Amino acid sequence: MKRILVIGSPGQIGSELTPRLREIYGENNVVAGYYDFPLKGSEGPAEMFDAMDAKAVAEVVKKYKIDTIYNLAAILSAKAEANPKWGWDVGMECLLNCLEVAREFNCALFTPSSIGAFGPETPQDKTPQDTIQRPKTIYGITKVAGELLSDYYFKRFGVDTRSVRYPGIISNVTLPGGGTTDYAVEIYYAAVKGEKFICPLPEGTYLDMMYMPDAIDAAINLMEANSSKLKHRNSFNVTSMSFDPSKIYSAILKHLPDFKMEYEVDPLKKSIADTWPNSMDDSCAREEWGWRPKYDLETMTEDMLKVLSEKHKKGLI
Numbered sequence: 001m002k003r004i005l006v007i008g009s010p011g012q013i014g015s016e017l018t019p020r021l022r023e024i025y026g027e028n029n030v031v032a033g034y035y036d037f038p039l040k041g042s043e044g045p046a047e048m049f050d051a052m053d054a055k056a057v058a059e060v061v062k063k064y065k066i067d068t069i070y071n072l073a074a075i076l077s078a079k080a081e082a083n084p085k086w087g088w089d090v091g092m093e094c095l096l097n098c099l100e101v102a103r104e105f106n107c108a109l110f111t112p113s114s115i116g117a118f119g120p121e122t123p124q125d126k127t128p129q130d131t132i133q134r135p136k137t138i139y140g141i142t143k144v145a146g147e148l149l150s151d152y153y154f155k156r157f158g159v160d161t162r163s164v165r166y167p168g169i170i171s172n173v174t175l176p177g178g179g180t181t182d183y184a185v186e187i188y189y190a191a192v193k194g195e196k197f198i199c200p201l202p203e204g205t206y207l208d209m210m211y212m213p214d215a216i217d218a219a220i221n222l223m224e225a226n227s228s229k230l231k232h233r234n235s236f237n238v239t240s241m242s243f244d245p246s247k248i249y250s251a252i253l254k255h256l257p258d259f260k261m262e263y264e265v266d267p268l269k270k271s272i273a274d275t276w277p278n279s280m281d282d283s284c285a286r287e288e289w290g291w292r293p294k295y296d297l298e299t300m301t302e303d304m305l306k307v308l309s310e311k312h313k314k315g316l317i
Ligand code: SER
Pocket: 076, 077, 078, 113, 114, 115, 116, 139, 166, 167, 168, 169, 178, 179, 180, 181, 182
């Protein structure tokens, strides 16, 4: 049985990954790490600490005899542009602390990378697994540096580091906050509340996306994969769907025909999105560890609208 630490447990991914890990591995074997506010609604051990403090990370790992770390600390792309040093510090210091502690205490380590790890010189359609990575955002720069550093710790010290390049993740539990792909979450909230949606990206801006249940499966399945089958480690392209604002709007209109959307382009988000892939080739993840997403735009839309409408009726959103 694994002993797991989730860093960033109350965040967008952590708030759904932590309960799922507890279902699989037992609630007492999954420690919910947090910094400012705890994860609510999931029973099990929790620890407040600053993941930018190397000693604090080591103490928690020692105390709970942790053997697997999910390091989810990050400042998303658009938010990090407002304070690049903060974006770099959070991304890199937490990762370096996790890598060192993983080396010392023999832990496996999962750290997400992102479509943000690509840049304008990257081929944008069917973006290959191994290709040019010259991102132009501080978020992307931390992700590429993180991929390289994680592979370095694997090759140099044998630390079992693994990662996926997540696309925009769509979920109905915790809002992302500060990402370029956030519009694809916010649009569903506006739709169920009967509000007009103001879209920050222009029509024709295609980006890879994924529904949270698939994002959670990707992390857990990769960490469970047989290491002898992995030719890559940091990091695997994974995707479920690719759409532009007009496609997600049409998918919602099928359920809510009165829903209105207008474009009011945010130049920062547009400039970031323009440098990211339209759609990635994730065949290496499929071949090396059996990656298969379950949701497409239609099934995700149906589920998002159902869950969020119930929440709205209860006055929760
Ligand atoms: N969702 C992230 C962002 O938009 C990309 O990984 O910043």
